[in-house]
Amino acid sequence: MANPKPEELTQIDYQPGRKDWMNPAVEFRKGVFCYSAAPKNLRYLGLPNPREWQPFDKDWKLPADWKRTILEGMRERLRKFRSFRLFMDICVRCGACADKCHFYIGSGDPKNMPVLRAELIRSVYRRYFTTAGRVLGRLAGARELTEDVLKEWFYYFYQCTECRRCSVFCPYGIDTAEVTMIVRELLNLVGCNINWVVEPAANCFRTGNHLGIQPHGFKDSIDFAVDELEEITGIRVEAPINRKGAEILFVVPSADYFATPHYFTLLGYLMLLHEAGLDYTFSAYASEGGNFGLFQSHEMMKRLNAKIYAEARRLGVKWILGGECGHMWRVIHQYMDTLNGPADFLEVPVSPVTGTRFEHARSTKMVHICEFTSDLIRHGKLRLDPSRNNRWNVTFHDSCNPARAMGLLEEPRYILRNVCKNFHEMPENTIREQTFCCGSGAGLGTDENFEMRMRGGLPRANAVKYVRDKFGVNLVACVCAIDKATLPTLFEYWVPGMEVAGVHELVGNALLMKGERERTGDLRGEPFQEKEASTHA
Amino acid sequence: MPVFEVSGRKYDVDEDGFLQDPGIWSQDVALDFATTEGVNELTSNHWKVINYLRNYYLQFGIAPMIRKLCKETGFKLNEIYQMFPSGPAKGACKLAGLPKPTGCV
Numbered sequence: 001m002a003n004p005k006p007e008e009l010t011q012i013d014y015q016p017g018r019k020d021w022m023n024p025a026v027e028f029r030k031g032v033f034c035y036s037a038a039p040k041n042l043r044y045l046g047l048p049n050p051r052e053w054q055p056f057d058k059d060w061k062l063p064a065d066w067k068r069t070i071l072e073g074m075r076e077r078l079r080k081f082r083s084f085r086l087f088m089d090i091c092v093r094c095g096a097c098a099d100k101c102h103f104y105i106g107s108g109d110p111k112n113m114p115v116l117r118a119e120l121i122r123s124v125y126r127r128y129f130t131t132a133g134r135v136l137g138r139l140a141g142a143r144e145l146t147e148d149v150l151k152e153w154f155y156y157f158y159q160c161t162e163c164r165r166c167s168v169f170c171p172y173g174i175d176t177a178e179v180t181m182i183v184r185e186l187l188n189l190v191g192c193n194i195n196w197v198v199e200p201a202a203n204c205f206r207t208g209n210h211l212g213i214q215p216h217g218f219k220d221s222i223d224f225a226v227d228e229l230e231e232i233t234g235i236r237v238e239a240p241i242n243r244k245g246a247e248i249l250f251v252v253p254s255a256d257y258f259a260t261p262h263y264f265t266l267l268g269y270l271m272l273l274h275e276a277g278l279d280y281t282f283s284a285y286a287s288e289g290g291n292f293g294l295f296q297s298h299e300m301m302k303r304l305n306a307k308i309y310a311e312a313r314r315l316g317v318k319w320i321l322g323g324e325c326g327h328m329w330r331v332i333h334q335y336m337d338t339l340n341g342p343a344d345f346l347e348v349p350v351s352p353v354t355g356t357r358f359e360h361a362r363s364t365k366m367v368h369i370c371e372f373t374s375d376l377i378r379h380g381k382l383r384l385d386p387s388r389n390n391r392w393n394v395t396f397h398d399s400c401n402p403a404r405a406m407g408l409l410e411e412p413r414y415i416l417r418n419v420c421k422n423f424h425e426m427p428e429n430t431i432r433e434q435t436f437c438c439g440s441g442a443g444l445g446t447d448e449n450f451e452m453r454m455r456g457g458l459p460r461a462n463a464v465k466y467v468r469d470k471f472g473v474n475l476v477a478c479v480c481a482i483d484k485a486t487l488p489t490l491f492e493y494w495v496p497g498m499e500v501a502g503v504h505e506l507v508g509n510a511l512l513m514k515g516e517r518e519r520t521g522d523l524r525g526e527p528f529q530e531k532e533a534s535t536h537a
Numbered sequence: 538m539p540v541f542e543v544s545g546r547k548y549d550v551d552e553d554g555f556l557q558d559p560g561i562w563s564q565d566v567a568l569d570f571a572t573t574e575g576v577n578e579l580t581s582n583h584w585k586v587i588n589y590l591r592n593y594y595l596q597f598g599i600a601p602m603i604r605k606l607c608k609e610t611g612f613k614l615n616e617i618y619q620m621f622p623s624g625p626a627k628g629a630c631k632l633a634g635l636p637k638p639t640g641c642v
Contacts (some may be wrong), residue, residue: 035552038551052538195639200639200640203639210639210640211638211640211642212599212636212638212639213599214597214599217599220597220605221601221602221605224602224605224608253640253641254641255640255641257602258602258638259603260603262641263603263604292640325641445641481640482641484641485642
């Protein structure tokens with residue numbers, strides 16, 4: 001079946017249907033769900049119930065005691081995570097979150113209101129874990145756990161990108177992403193997971209990164225980038241891998257050395273780190289910043305996160321620098337300390353160039369490259385020619401996790417204002433902590449989930465269209481590899497002609513390197529535009 | 538497991554129609570799978586891309602970086618999209634019998 005056209009998708013009916021919300025029936029039609037995880041990937045990770053199945057099958061081949069497993073899993077997590085119990089108990093259904101979810105805005109499906117999405121498990125919580133629910137049942141908003149309810153969970157909790165925009169508006173501070181995390185964790189207990197989440201996690205253990213790139217392939221890609229950079233700049237930078245005794249371990253999402261436009265950001269990093277004279281190393285074992293464990297279970301998140309710190313210890317570095325990765329920063333800032341930390345064997349990060357001590361990273365010992373770069377600019381350590389980015393009229397898409405999970409709001413903007421002349425913000429209720437998700441995060445960026453991704457990305461695309469029409473914006477800068485992978489598809493659908501780039505690609509374009517040959521073009525090989533930019537930031 | 542059947546030949550594929558066992562690839566696979574990717578005819582340019590992918594895969598166990606594919610074959614990214622409408626990672630890799638890349642791509 002062909003994908004629906006934009007004019008079809010914008011026919012959104014916000015009038016809730018007549019169906020009782022407690023009725024769990026869902027239809028797994030092509031375009032709105034992701035395929036199941038392949039059994040080989042479950043086996044590789046030691047996860048339960050590996051088997052051939054798909055969500056549209058009638059029989060999900062659940063284990064015979066699946067219901068007991070789920071309820072035991074809930075009981076265990078209610079004891080372990082106070083947040084989970086709190087979020088099950090305190091919602092007053094005020095509805096402040098209801099229209100804040102990009103999937104609700106783009107689909108009109110009331111069960112994509114965060115309040116109702118969470119209610120899908122709250123109703124089960126009431127039935128089995130509260131007296132009122134046990135006694136009064138439906139009257140107390142309680143529901144039996146049935147196979148249809150499990151399928152409904154799968155449907156709606158894999159229609160949540162864990163972006164946490166709704167949480168910004170909740171007067172009680174309910175973190176709906178954590179509800180999604182728990183439900184996905186429960187689904188994992190009976191083998192109901194999606195391949196786009198499980199295969200990257202399995203690959204990450206097997207070869208060091210989500211893509212399954214082996215060490216010699218990693219080196220081949222980095223070497224290629226070094227060669228190409230020499231052709232562009234005339235300068236041969238060093239990009240060491242697994243070098244013991246380096247001061248800093250540099251961890252990037254693997255898509256940076258695989259996909260496009262990510263790759264141009266990699267070139268930007270290499271130029272910057274050379275120019276700053278940083279004593280750093282990549283690692284083939286920790287060759288992934290992303291952590292798809294976050295999208296399946298706390299246990300998997302912990303296992304994947306531990307790799308980075310094990311490698312920091314083995315290589316004997318002082319601290320860790322992280323690249324333009326989105327959800328890695330949620331794991332680092334909100335979970336790492338209790339999962340695997342504190343990383344006391346490392347030192348509090350200090351920029352060797354400026355002497356700035358990154359106090360906020362004194363527990364995790366990990367600094368975002370935008371923090372590092374903006375500090376360099378602030379201290380006048382970089383020579384920049386923003387006119388080299390004159391062909392771009394730029395806006396900044398706050399990637400959900402760096403914005404909402406670590407508060408990285410000013411640094412990328414400060415960098416952008418220094419490396420390009422044309423910069424325009426999208427409307428204020430669509431940026432910073434209120435940023436709209438790309439619609440494809442948390443492992444949902446698959447081809448088969450196309451319709452739901454386009455629906456979920458509609459609010460973001462709409463804000464981009466606004467600045468295109470008003471200011472002539474032609475480039476969306478961002479700091480997340482999932483954004484770089486999925487926004488081009490989203491914009492091709494809703495805002496054709498819009499390009500996507502990493503912040504450090506634009507840094508690389510503007511950076512004047514000592515001893516560089518006369519540059520005539522940018523990192524994409526396009527000639528610099530000489531004309532003076534018409535508007536200034 | 539889905540099966541893709543064409544001209545009397547049967548292939549085990551994944552849900553996206555990618556060959557399950559990259560080891561059984563032959564030029565026939567590329568010819569048989571071409572129509573599913575909107576490729577009507579395999580020209581010498583198509584083969585240049587497919588053969589490069591295939592050889593890289595045999596050496597490294599994965600597809601090459603997209604930028605590297607472009608540079609080594611001499612095609613711009615939009616030219617590869619013209620040849621393989623669903624792009625290098627999906628269309629071209631499928632015809633070359635490579636697994637579909639996963640992660641932030």
